[in-house]
Amino acid sequence: MRQPTRLPEAPESEHYDYIVVGAGSAGCVLARALSDDSAQRVLLLEAGPDAETFWVRTPAGVPFLFHNAALNWRFATEPEPNLGGRAIYWPRGKVVGGTSAINGMIYIRGDRQDYDDWAAQGNPGWAYSDVLPYFRRSEKNELGASEWHGGDGPLKVSTGEYQRPISAAFILAANRIGIPENRDFNGAHFAGIGYCQHTIHGGVRQSASRAFLRPVRSRRNLVVRGGALVHRVVLEDGAATGVVYERDGQVMRASARREVILSAGAIGSPHLLMLSGVGPGDQLQAAGVPVALHLPGVGRNLQDHLCLNTVFEVHEGLSMNRALDGWRKYLHGARYLLNKGGPLSMGTSHVQAFVATHAQRSRPDVQLSFKPYSFTFESDEVLRVHPFPGMQVAGLQLRPASRGAISLRSADPARAPRIEANYLAAQEDRQTMIRALELIRRLAATSPLSDMVVREHLPGSGTDTPERMLEFIRSNSQSIYHPVGTCRMGQDEAAVVDERLRVRGIRNLRVADASIMPNLISGNTNAPTIMIAEKAADMIAADRP
Missing domain, CATH: 3.50.50.60 (FAD/NAD(P)-binding domain)
Incomplete structure (x- = not known):
């Protein structure tokens, strides 16, 4: 050796x-x-x-920090056997x-x-x-x-000040399917849906x-x-x-x-x-x-939180994709430099939900994270927003049984060192992730959010059985870095x-x-x-x- x-x-x-x-x-x-x-x-x-x-x-x-080698260890797991052999x-x-x-x-x-x-x-x-x-x-x-x-x-x-109408629609849709509003996840009650709090002050991390x-x-x-x-x-x-x-x-x-x-x-x-x-x-x-x-x-x-990312195209004017790409991002950059305001002052997620998806359990087992914009993981340098107006909803199992x-x-x-996360080794983890995807789709089909959605981009049509949903999760899910x-x-x-x-x-x-x-x-x-x-x-x- x-x-x-x-x-x-x-x-x-x-x-x-x-x-x-x-x-x-x-x-x-x-x-x-x-x-x-x-x-x-x-x-x-x-x-x-x-x-x-x-x-x-x-x-x-x-x-801009996601792949920055000067400030980021940029670790990766070994090929994960339950995620199609992908290194995460x-x-x-x-x-x-x-x-x-x-x-x-x-x-x-x-x-x-x-x-x-x-x-x-x-x-x-x-x-x-x-x-x-x-x-x-x-x-x-x-x-x-x-x-x-x-x-x-x-x-x-x-709590972020730069909120979007589509974020409010996501909360209202959740209310209509029985998920109560929660204005403070760190207070008396944990379950429910509401706006995130962030470690941000005056527009600065x-x-x-x-x-x-x-x-x-x-x-x-x-x-x-x-x-x-x-x-x-x-x-x-x-x-x-x-x-x-x-x-x-x-x-x-x-x-x-x-x-x-x-x-x-x-x-x-x-x-x-x-x-x-x-x-x-x-x-x-x-x-x-x-x-x-x-x-x-x-x-x-x-242990780590495995995350499935869904993307929906929405009507023009509802997504922040345009603001975060093209020439508009320079205008928002100038605004941020001037007064630390605008979209550059926001955290990554705007709304969180903690929901019990198992019929026999009242304790939340799934976390949903809503963003009024959408992006792809394909770039090796930065995360890039989609060219269409989009929203992104991530879902994860809160307490995975799998151990690595x-x-x-x-x-x-x-x-x-060698990292073996061993995602989705436990059957209950696979079932919970499928329920998380089903919940996201149910929300997207509920008014007023459904009135804003044009189409489901990811997973997309054809992913309509538990077997195909699990195949999507195995092929596309990512760590949420916990x-x-x-x-x-x-x-x-x-x-x-x-x-x-x-x-x-x-x-x-x-x-x-x-x-x-x-x-x-x-x-x-x-x-x-x-x-x-x-x-x-x-x-x-x-x-x-």
């Missing part, structure tokens, strides 16, 4: 109290919270650049701010039952009543402070970097380093004592007097554990990594971290990001990841000797 070329390591270490690896949604929160104590020196390391470009700041810049693209943020700098900015916490389930699985302190204070602490919601929302947190959350780091960057006890690829965690006598990382062609060492915290996400955190010798022993040996601790759960339990894995491909830290679960929290032998997020069998090492989720939450994952980091910061402070 060819071993990667190794640069010589620096003989001396930099010294800190805490080292946080990964400056994404969780890492930015942790760096801010841990450095609140001026007596603690904190190092935050990020493989991507420490930058905020125009398209990162601009909410409608998502298409997984964009993840590679920049200070992480995926919060390139995502669709939707602020959803999920169903309260999600967190109660975590606690019931042997994770005390993670029930909804336990985590709600951390959601509130991080948030400054335009709805104001309440039982459900924070009013003075760092993360500004708002509120990434974790902008919200949490930017106000404290001048702290003398906080060091943020972009362009720093961590090779491994240094383990000595069963404890984490620091990290080895590469920056500007040099391999550096940094020591942590108290703890190392991995916040590199559901792909990066298990990858780093395995590169450090912590994981399934046979897999590590096969890759040429010395085994420090056989921990078989590392990389297992991978992240595994070590090589001992080279610059080489991506990977979790690969460093699962729990008490059993397959768990990677305990309820305090400490890596089992290794002292002074924690994981705090979406990888610790035992089960995927019912919705988008950015807000829950921020919550996890807020709670982790309190636990780290409480455990400090």
Whole structure:
């Protein structure tokens, strides 16, 4: 086996109290919270650049970030056996701010039952009543402070002002088939349909970097380093004592007097554990990594939301496709530069619905996401809007039963791990996705939305039996980019971290990001990841000797 070329390591270490690896949604929160104590020196390391470009700041810049190699890891799964052998693209943020700098900015916490389930699985302190204070602490919601929302947190959350008549028609059609309106998915009730809230303020994306780091960057006890690829965690006598990382062609060492915290996400955190010798022993040996601790759960339990995209042509004047393409986009660009308004100030989705589609269950099992525009995934550079006026409705199963894995491909830290999502392996996942497609079609056929629809573009005619619908789903569905679960929290032998997020069998090492989720939450994952980091910061402070 060819071993990667190794640069010589620096003989001396930099010294800190805490080292946080990964400056994404969780890492930015942790760096801010841990450095609140001026007596603690904190190092935050990020493989991507420490930058905020125009398209990162601009909410409608998502298409220009989707394949941007400078700011995006651009991962892909292995060929998926249940999706016709397709490798599914997984964009993840590679920049200070992480995926919060390139995502669709939707602020959803999920169903309260999600967190109660975590606690019931042997994770005390993670029930909804336990985590709600951390959601509130991080948030400054335009709805104001309440039982459900924070009013003075760092993360500004708002409802989009640039709404379209066709979005209102989508909500009315849902009401007519029995889906109630919900004006606050993060409040007293979860089910229903309504306008999205986004991490946008004043027409500017509120990434974790902008919200949490930017106000404290001048702290003398906080060091943020972009362009720093961590090779491994240094383990000595069963404890984490620091990290080895590469920056500007040099391999550096940094020591942590108290703890190392991995916040590199559901792909990066298990990858780093395995590169450090912590994981399934046979897999590590096969890759040429010395085994420090056989921990078989590392990389297992991978879950993600698989998304089917439907597209409908609508009557002229109802879609935003024209505004986002051709010469009109320059006019809207000028408007955005002038006052941060117009379509460039909006989030990717305008309306969300959380619906129970199973006759015997009242809990929502499907999420629908409505956009008053439509686009194709075919471009390798950017997402391109369709040449006709269109609307797009995405559907996904909220709590998939299928499980995949992240595994070590090589001992080279610059080489991506193997990703096997194992989508649609479970029969119930296939059936739920078919029900999601049937629900979307029912909505499109309901007034007043039906009065606006010209034709179904995707899937189109002929996809009219369960077998053909499943064939469409296998051939066309994409990730909605919510990977979790690969460093699962729990008490059993397959768990990677305990309820305090400490890596089992290794002292002074924690994981705090979406990888610790035992089960995927019912919705988008950015807000829950921020919550996890807020709670982790309190636990780290409480455990400090």
